[in-house]
Amino acid sequence: MHEEWHEPTREEISLPTVLGALADPARLALLRALHEVGESNCGALTTLSGLDLSKSTVSHHLRVLREAGVTRTEFVGTSRRVSIRQDDLEAACPGLLHAVIGSHVHA
Amino acid sequence: MHEEWHEPTREEISLPTVLGALADPARLALLRALHEVGESNCGALTTLSGLDLSKSTVSHHLRVLREAGVTRTEFVGTSRRVSIRQDDLEAACPGLLHAVIGSHVHA
DNA sequence: CAAGAAGTTCGAGATAGATCGAACAAGAGG
DNA sequence: CCTCTTGTTCGATCTATCTCGAACTTCTTG
Numbered sequence: 001m002h003e004e005w006h007e008p009t010r011e012e013i014s015l016p017t018v019l020g021a022l023a024d025p026a027r028l029a030l031l032r033a034l035h036e037v038g039e040s041n042c043g044a045l046t047t048l049s050g051l052d053l054s055k056s057t058v059s060h061h062l063r064v065l066r067e068a069g070v071t072r073t074e075f076v077g078t079s080r081r082v083s084i085r086q087d088d089l090e091a092a093c094p095g096l097l098h099a100v101i102g103s104h105v106h107a
Numbered sequence: 108m109h110e111e112w113h114e115p116t117r118e119e120i121s122l123p124t125v126l127g128a129l130a131d132p133a134r135l136a137l138l139r140a141l142h143e144v145g146e147s148n149c150g151a152l153t154t155l156s157g158l159d160l161s162k163s164t165v166s167h168h169l170r171v172l173r174e175a176g177v178t179r180t181e182f183v184g185t186s187r188r189v190s191i192r193q194d195d196l197e198a199a200c201p202g203l204l205h206a207v208i209g210s211h212v213h214a
Numbered sequence: 215c216a217a218g219a220a221g222t223t224c225g226a227g228a229t230a231g232a233t234c235g236a237a238c239a240a241g242a243g244g
Numbered sequence: 245c246c247t248c249t250t251g252t253t254c255g256a257t258c259t260a261t262c263t264c265g266a267a268c269t270t271c272t273t274g
């Protein structure tokens with residue numbers, strides 16, 4: 001099979017859900033790493049973000065981001081290409097991504 | 108007693124905590140009502156926001172907002188004056204409040 | 215002072231979330 | 245075909261969150 005997963009359409013993106021997805025240090029770290037590098041696969045992203053979490057946990061976090069509409073995930077062989085849905089996010093929650101990514105507040 | 112509660116200083120405000128505080132429809136509704144009216148007390152805020160929640164639940168949500176550094180709460184007799192810490196929030200998480208309050212994404 | 219009004223706190227119940235290891239699926243390479 | 249690499253899914257566990265009603269604290273007011 002491996003039909004793509006369900007990712008919300010731009011109109012389906014909901015602010016509380018997005019905020020919930022971002023309200024976790026691990027996911028924030030993943031998102032920032034992703035923003036720096038543009039796009040990446042799960043393993044590289046884990047390393048890049050400096051997280052010490054199991055594969056399954058990272059997979060879980062990436063799923064939360066994906067299902068909130070924050071990221072896009074494409075199949076590339078046995079790997080995945082993850083990227084930020086910048087345009088959709090900007091349309092749904094103007095300014096939010098920038099505020100979160102660019103913030104100097106950490107941890 | 109009734110010394111004021113502990114509210115985080117501007118420097119203590121953390122992005123994940125703020126995002127967590129905002130990642131709830133009820134708190135988002137309270138915050139929007141608060142933003143419209145400038146400042147208010149708990150009861151009026153409950154009415155204004157159109158929420159159908161018990162006093163204790165609203166008290167809980169306002170506590171989460173307060174402890175995240177999003178709102179300020181002052182004692183006024185037996186009532187409370189709640190307001191948004193706009194400056195501190197803008198300093199700690201630039202653009203975030205505006206992105207969240209001004210968003211056209213609902214529910 | 216007695217009543218009432220405004221909130222808080224506590225304890226309980228239910229639901230959601232984070233994390234892991236083990237088992238699984240599927241492409242890539244020899 | 246066998247094995248390695250990448251991720252996903254499942255089940256379990258632990259912790260946090262939402263919600264309420266009941267009891268309490270403090271002011272305010274008759």
